[in-house]
Amino acid sequence: MxxxxxxxxxxxxxxxxxxxxxxxxxxxxxxxxxxxxxxxxxxxxxxxxxxxxxxxxxxxxxxxxxxxxxxxxxxxxxxxxxxxxxxxxxxxxxxxxxxxxxxxxxxxxxxxxxxxxxxxxxxxxxxxxxxxxxxxxxxxxxxxxxxxxxxxxxxxxxxxxxxxxxxxxxxxxxxxxxxxxxxxxxxxxxxxxxxxxxxxxxxxxxxxxxxxxxxxxxxxxxDSFSKPLWAVKSSRMLPLLKELLQEDFVEDAYPFGEFHHVVMKDQSDEPLLRQFIEDHNNDSAVLQAARPDIEDCFIALMKN
Amino acid sequence: MRTLKFILRKEFRQIFRDPGILRVILIMPAIQLLILPWAADYEIKNIKLAVVDHDHSEYSRQLINKVTSSGYFILTHYSSSYEQALEEIEKDDADLVLQIPDHFEKDLVRENEARLFMALNAINGTKANLGGAYLRTIIQDYNRQVRTEWIQFPRFSSETQIEITSSNWFNPLMNYKYFMVPGILVILLTMVGSNLAAINIVKEKEIGTIEQINVTPIKKFHFVLGKLLPFWILGLVVLTIGLTIARLAYGIIPAGSFLTIYVFAAVYLLAVLGLGLLISTYSVNQQQAMLLSFFLMMIFILLGGLYTSIDSMPEWAKWITRFNPVSYFIEVMRMVVLKGSSLADIKYHLLKMAGFAVVFNGWAIFSYHKRS
Incomplete structure (x- = not known):
């Protein structure tokens, strides 16, 4: 009941x-x-x-x-x-x-x-x-x-x-x-x-x-979060976020703790993201795969 | 009944823990009753008098003496120029100008007739009016005195004369305190009833506890009764304190019975508590409740017959006073305290007050909702 x-x-x-x-x-x-x-x-x-x-x-x-x-x-x-x-x-x-x-x-x-x-x-x-x-x-x-x-x-x-x-x-x-x-x-x-x-x-x-x-x-x-999610960090966080949002392969990017979470449009775009980090940022940049949590899901649902 | 008992226990606990309420209940009546009746009475005293004496004769001096020895007037200015005296009025150093013309004595003796001139400062209407009346009476008295000195009255006066002697019933010495104290007591009771009760309920709204109460199975009736009863009891306590002060400080012992006063006060308190309840249902916070009850109190007091007589108000204002519970209670208090009226004499007042109680409480309970 x-x-x-x-x-x-x-x-x-x-x-x-x-x-x-x-x-x-x-x-x-x-x-x-x-x-x-x-x-x-x-x-x-x-x-x-x-x-x-x-x-x-x-x-x-x-x-x-x-x-x-x-x-x-x-x-x-x-x-x-x-x-x-x-x-x-x-x-x-x-x-x-x-x-x-x-x-x-x-x-x-x-x-x-x-x-x-x-x-x-x-x-x-x-x-x-x-x-x-x-x-x-x-x-x-x-x-x-x-x-x-x-x-x-x-x-x-x-x-x-x-x-x-x-x-x-x-x-x-x-x-x-x-x-x-x-x-x-x-x-x-x-x-x-x-x-x-x-x-x-x-x-x-x-x-x-x-x-x-x-x-x-x-x-x-x-689990319903299906898109690939990456976490990016560099010494210039704010410009990094602005530049990420301008890229075509990026669905969404937002600050998340000490990282920026980057939602990709497609799994196959991973090399593009790696290239972007190399081109635009200095050595301190860190790129790693991230596991989505509720907040990521909420942000994704909100934007739709 | 069990629920009501617990609600009442909680209410009393909260009331006795609030030092503000206790202060209001114990100290407010004491201060108001000990100070107001001495300061607020209808008698006009200390009228500042400017005398313009053009005559400077034995008679004019006698007249001035008589006026100043009456106790109502203070001679603040004495000159022989009207302009100077008027200046005193402009400076607010004089309320009244009495002008004694040239040849005042001569005219009085020879022509059997003399004229005086009086100028009043009408900024304070009551003072000017009553001051003028007092002065007129004193001068008439003086006039009679002069006539008895001069003219040998025949055994039967040739001209008809009406002389009035009056005696004041119910308040033989016209002691204003007898008149004011019962009225002030009424105002006190009204404050406890409407103001404190309204603020108490609105406080629950303000701190959000009413939300918690509303989700419980408490019946509306129990909640409201739990709020009203403590203040009903407190109101009767304040009345008792007030009557004790009236007796100890002013020696006022009601001519009627205490029972009559308490029966009427009990019904009256129900009515004003209902009003307080009504105020609380229409206010969201304590400020709103305060302002609303302050506004109502002003109207109740000024149109209640405490300071001004209802009988001399315009017809429309009299209609308003008919919806003013305070006016009934003031009337009843004066009837019982001064005249010794019994329950039978005030039965219509009592009925009307019961009507007020039913209407106010009914309206308040009707408009209090546990949900929005």
Whole structure:
């Protein structure tokens, strides 16, 4: 059974519907899946999450969460989803424990009842349970927010950009926690602007300007990248990029870490690229074959 | 019910953790009630008087003496040139010019008639008006005094004379504090009700917690009630503090019963809390809520009968005051505190206030949506 079904969802903003946030989006998420929605800021990720958590009404289209319609059965959905908004939205003037207690009680449960579910997250902030939530560090706030979203044992968990603004170590920890939660059978939808996090999901949807570019497993997305990819480095990076883009055999070139990634139109053009590097650059130039990752795929999909 | 209990516990925790709110609740009534009634009363005092005396006679001196000893006037200028006196008015060193003409004494004695001239600085209308009236009364009094000295009245006066003596009911000494303190108390309660409640709810919007609340199964009704009840209780606490200060500082003991005041205040608070709720549903952040409630408070106070009488307003303004909950409460407070009105006397006020409560709260709950 699918935990989340989205069919042809359209959402526009503005009086004249001039801003299209979601443009005919459809996808399914199966039970117990860790599904990533990857896209830049303003792609429509938050609008999608708000529709699925019954906070926002779509213009048209249908969506089901855990077998319930988001418009008709919103009351049932509110009982069984956990939502962690992109912005920290717990009470800063209440302590860690008070926040957790409050959210437990309004779901008619208690910390004790579901302690096993949040234990591996909550133990990390439990030493600070008397501290006001507003005085926690970014990573700890994140853990508290996740605990609060989980305290009623939701069947589907929506995490809107949970790792934005969190340091690298906390990010890694956070994804570890998600894995543990997945093992407990909770379906997780997570949105993120970071491409490197895509590989940690079971499946990802690449979204841009309200359109889904591709839905696949991280492997599948990378495998679908069929063009030859090279990495080039020299002491004159900026002129190199400009010159590369002018060549006929180059499909695309863009900065990628300390290298430029060069997408070739055809495998047979390799000698042309080698020739180009020799002609135009000094000895410091480095040319090597590169393995595409999600970011390369995203850039390729964006340009098409 | 269980949910409501937990929401209330959370609200009270947050309120008592906010030092700002406690300060507002405890210190604001104390300061307003201890300062305003002394400063803001209707009596005009310290009217600056310029006297232009062309006569310099025994009678003119007597008249000036009588005016200055009344306590309302301060003689700031004395000369024999009207131009100079007018200059004083221009410099705002005088509010009133009293000109005593040449031969004032002579005319009074010989012709039995004398004329005085009065010029008023009408920039401050109230001051000029009342100052002029005071001066006129004093001069009339002086006139009578002179006549009794000079003329031997026949046993039955040949000319008919109407003399008026008045007695002030309900506030025999015309103590303005009796009049102002209940009014100020009303304003305080209104602030706690509409302002604090509105800001509290908008704060949840601003920090985004309302988003988290909206995805929970909390019922709209529970959430709203959880927001209103704490401020309803705080409002009654402020009223109690206010009544205590009124009693200790001004010796104001309501002629009517406290029960009447509290019953009406309870209903009134529901109405203004509904208004606060309404403000919060139409504002996105605390500034907007503040500005909106500030705007409404201005209208409520100025068209509420606290400083100016509603009866002397133009007909259209009277219509506005009929939609002003503050005006009803001020009226009721004065009725109960000064006149000793009972619940039966204010039953129509009470009914109307209940109407306000239903309309405001209904409208607010109707327009508060958990989803957009």
């Amino acid at each position: 699918n935990a989340v079904i989205v069919e042809n969802i359209i959402k526009t903003y503005g009086k004249k519907k001039e801003v299209t946030a979601l443009n005919d989006i459809s996808f399914d998420v199966s039970q117990g899946e860790l599904f990533g929605i990857i896209g830049p800021d303003g792609a429509g990720k938050t609008s999608l999450f708000r529709i699925l958590t019954t906070l926002l009404l779509a213009d048209s289209g249908k969506a089901m969460v855990d077998g319930y319609d988001v418009v008709k059965d919103y009351k049932a959905i509110r009982k069984r989803v956990g939502y962690m908004p992109g912005r920290f939205s717990l009470y800063p003037d209440l302590s860690v424990e008070e926040n957790l207690n409050f959210f437990a009680t309004i779901f008619n449960t208690s910390i004790k009842e579901n302690y096993d579910l949040i234990k591996h997250i909550y133990v990390q902030i439990e030493p600070f349970k008397d501290r006001k939530a507003g005085k926690l560090s970014g990573g700890m706030k994140q853990k508290l927010a996740l605990s609060c979203a989980l305290i009623h044992r939701p069947s589907v968990l929506f995490l809107d950009e949970p790792t934005t603004g969190v340091d690298a170590v906390s990010r890694k920890e956070f994804w570890e926690m998600l894995k543990t939660l997945k093992e407990q059978g909770i379906t997780i939808l997570v949105s993120t602007p970071y491409m490197d996090e895509a590989g940690l999901c079971d499946r990802v949807a690449l979204i841009q300007n309200g359109k889904i570019l591709s839905i696949n497993t991280p492997r599948g997305i990378v």
